[in-house]
Amino acid sequence: MTWELLDTWIVATAAMVAVACVLPGCFLYLSRQSMMSHGIAHAVLPGIVIGHLCTGQVETPALFIGAIVAGVICALLTRFLQNHSGVEEGAALGISFTFLFAVGLAMQRLLADDVHIEPSHVLMGNLETAVFNILFTDDLAPEAFWRASVASVINLLFIVIFFKELTFSTFDPNHADTVEARPRLMYYGLMTISALTCVVAFEAVGSILVVAMMILPPAIASFFTKRLKPLIVLSLAFALLSTLIGHLLSISLFGDIAQLLFRLPRSTSTNTAGGITLVLCAFLGLGILWKSISTRLQNHTS
Amino acid sequence: MDISHLTQILLPAHNLRVIYLGVCSLGIAAGMLGCFLLFRKRSLLSDTVGHATLPGVAGGFLLSALLYPGEGKNIFILMLGALVFGWLSVQVVQWMMRHTRLRQDAALAVSLTGFYALGVVLLSVIQKSGLPDSSGLEYYLYGMVASMVQTEAWILCGTAVAATLLTTLLLKELNALCFDEGYAQTQGLPHRWLDETLMTLCLIVAIVGLQTVGLLLIMALFIIPPATARLWTNSLKKTLAISALVGALGSLIGALVSSEVEHMPAGAAIILATSLLFFLSLLIGRRKGLLSRHLEYYAIERRLAENQYLRAVFDGLEAQQQVRLFCGLKFSRKLAMTDFLIRDTLAKRNWTTTKQSAITRSLLKQGLLTLTGTESAALTDKGLNRAIETAKTHRLTEMYLLEHAEVAQKNVHQYVERIEEITTPEIANDLRDLFEERLQQELIPQEPHEVK
Numbered sequence: 001m002t003w004e005l006l007d008t009w010i011v012a013t014a015a016m017v018a019v020a021c022v023l024p025g026c027f028l029y030l031s032r033q034s035m036m037s038h039g040i041a042h043a044v045l046p047g048i049v050i051g052h053l054c055t056g057q058v059e060t061p062a063l064f065i066g067a068i069v070a071g072v073i074c075a076l077l078t079r080f081l082q083n084h085s086g087v088e089e090g091a092a093l094g095i096s097f098t099f100l101f102a103v104g105l106a107m108q109r110l111l112a113d114d115v116h117i118e119p120s121h122v123l124m125g126n127l128e129t130a131v132f133n134i135l136f137t138d139d140l141a142p143e144a145f146w147r148a149s150v151a152s153v154i155n156l157l158f159i160v161i162f163f164k165e166l167t168f169s170t171f172d173p174n175h176a177d178t179v180e181a182r183p184r185l186m187y188y189g190l191m192t193i194s195a196l197t198c199v200v201a202f203e204a205v206g207s208i209l210v211v212a213m214m215i216l217p218p219a220i221a222s223f224f225t226k227r228l229k230p231l232i233v234l235s236l237a238f239a240l241l242s243t244l245i246g247h248l249l250s251i252s253l254f255g256d257i258a259q260l261l262f263r264l265p266r267s268t269s270t271n272t273a274g275g276i277t278l279v280l281c282a283f284l285g286l287g288i289l290w291k292s293i294s295t296r297l298q299n300h301t302s
Numbered sequence: 303m304d305i306s307h308l309t310q311i312l313l314p315a316h317n318l319r320v321i322y323l324g325v326c327s328l329g330i331a332a333g334m335l336g337c338f339l340l341f342r343k344r345s346l347l348s349d350t351v352g353h354a355t356l357p358g359v360a361g362g363f364l365l366s367a368l369l370y371p372g373e374g375k376n377i378f379i380l381m382l383g384a385l386v387f388g389w390l391s392v393q394v395v396q397w398m399m400r401h402t403r404l405r406q407d408a409a410l411a412v413s414l415t416g417f418y419a420l421g422v423v424l425l426s427v428i429q430k431s432g433l434p435d436s437s438g439l440e441y442y443l444y445g446m447v448a449s450m451v452q453t454e455a456w457i458l459c460g461t462a463v464a465a466t467l468l469t470t471l472l473l474k475e476l477n478a479l480c481f482d483e484g485y486a487q488t489q490g491l492p493h494r495w496l497d498e499t500l501m502t503l504c505l506i507v508a509i510v511g512l513q514t515v516g517l518l519l520i521m522a523l524f525i526i527p528p529a530t531a532r533l534w535t536n537s538l539k540k541t542l543a544i545s546a547l548v549g550a551l552g553s554l555i556g557a558l559v560s561s562e563v564e565h566m567p568a569g570a571a572i573i574l575a576t577s578l579l580f581f582l583s584l585l586i587g588r589r590k591g592l593l594s595r596h597l598e599y600y601a602i603e604r605r606l607a608e609n610q611y612l613r614a615v616f617d618g619l620e621a622q623q624q625v626r627l628f629c630g631l632k633f634s635r636k637l638a639m640t641d642f643l644i645r646d647t648l649a650k651r652n653w654t655t656t657k658q659s660a661i662t663r664s665l666l667k668q669g670l671l672t673l674t675g676t677e678s679a680a681l682t683d684k685g686l687n688r689a690i691e692t693a694k695t696h697r698l699t700e701m702y703l704l705e706h707a708e709v710a711q712k713n714v715h716q717y718v719e720r721i722e723e724i725t726t727p728e729i730a731n732d733l734r735d736l737f738e739e740r741l742q743q744e745l746i747p748q749e750p751h752e753v754k
Contacts, residue, residue, distance in 0.1 A: 032405055034411040035346055085532070085590060086590045087529045095526055098522035099522075099574075105519075105570040106567065209419060212416070219408050222403065223403070262427070274422035278416070278423065281412070
């Protein structure tokens, strides 16, 4: 294992993506809408494809606008189906996001079938290629890093400005309504920044592991604290820690294990985003263990 | 498209026929089993299962390369891998919900991403290992109808038959399990066992269908057809039948489209076709469709407006002639002959002229009114009877509200309008019995509150 400049940038970019994801993720987790992040991550695909078709380029604001619109449409459609088709929330979400994702997939294959938005890239993500161009240009940092940083700042601003309203509408939407904290507006605001985060994150970690970055850190943190602010801070800490450990393991241990297990010719590095998620899962296991031990100890002493 | 092409689609060659049969069976099985997932509010579990099969597929690929080097991918090892990991993901979700503080949504998301991440890691190993024949793995993500082999089609057929048989035989038990779990337990039903069987069947269908629809979208086949069926009916049996039909139709159309249109991924085509059926049902569905609900609402609105119109006419006549109706029929001739000015009668209602003329026209058409001039009209016998009936119901309801529900004088009018839709003549008769003593001689009571 050798640590190079590229590795530093991979970890830095992953860390920024993690920060951007955890901020809306905490509120999604707490308001029991974890699967919403999964839905939005899928639903942004048609927006991305349309944005791409309109401008013919990959890195334009049109892509972001398209994706945000598609994400909000997914949230709206879910609400609508929930109210008007008599199915529960989960099924409504399932219908709306699979429909949007199928539209996006079909459009991508039929109309924009070139290498720029390869769906397997959208789904898997590849941090290694996302930061690759730093080696050949004089840029200060890879573009993916800048984008993730901007998204983090936007998310942070949104949460700092509307902290009180968000807290209200997360824990008690009915009360929020009576004190005019605008729970509806907060909900769609949260969906907007989630969609934005998904677009920024998908090329780095893939649209499905965005969900891991959003939901796993707050889920882990919820085993250690019950208060909102410590929960956010702890989630950020876990996310950052796991990016570092995840990448380290991906370029060393995981490849060795795979080589041993499947008798491959040589050890290789594995996908970093996947590695980070596996580390987060391990943290979750530790969290569960910690909780059960501490409750048992408490029962013992009392 | 010429005729021969059309016949080619409608009467496909044998191997294609088998594929279409398999696709249909997939739709039927998923549609029926999906109903129970929907009833148990576990639709998104199929999403988790679908995604969680990725490490099974990738690991199975690596394993088959290890066991049978050089022979390409062994489809049964891949499927077995997918089955194992799909089953594991369900167990993880259930364990988390039972033993940790994580709620259903978080447990689903955690299990989904955890297994998917393992799959991503294994895929990256495959990509870099340079093993041959790894290209076909993409079908598992997006689906490919043409990749279906005969064995798979027959397995799908078998599962569809098994699912149909099982649901028919265990309909009562499954019904109890879905709608009243507590009752199912007290009746000594092997409820844990039933649940496991249901989940296992779902898993098998999902995994056999994996290559056709792709692991990202397979869950939609379990969610959309049942949701479509719910828009048409409330009965369990009909829901199952419609759901199976929608699943089969959507899968078949999707498979046809994807084989006709180049580059069209089968999974996307099937889900789009099924979604189309869903959105159509959302529009015109009989039970909860938007259109039928609007029509129903419109009909109620219309009937209420007609009643209000007739009541206004009746009030006007009563005030004008200073009559107390001791026996409506005696006066009916006279009253029915009296014409009234439409505009004045409806002055108290803040209706637009369009609404006024629309309701007038509707009443004329039903033969309740006759026009006596350009601006005036008169009630017919039939119209008078209905007006008397309406006024009676209305006033009795008002009396009831005033005396028994303790509604204030000034509010009674708006209350009665709110419940007008449900006060039928039968209820009015019951109310009449309630006030019998006071109304001994009057057919229609007086307006119990002051008319503004």
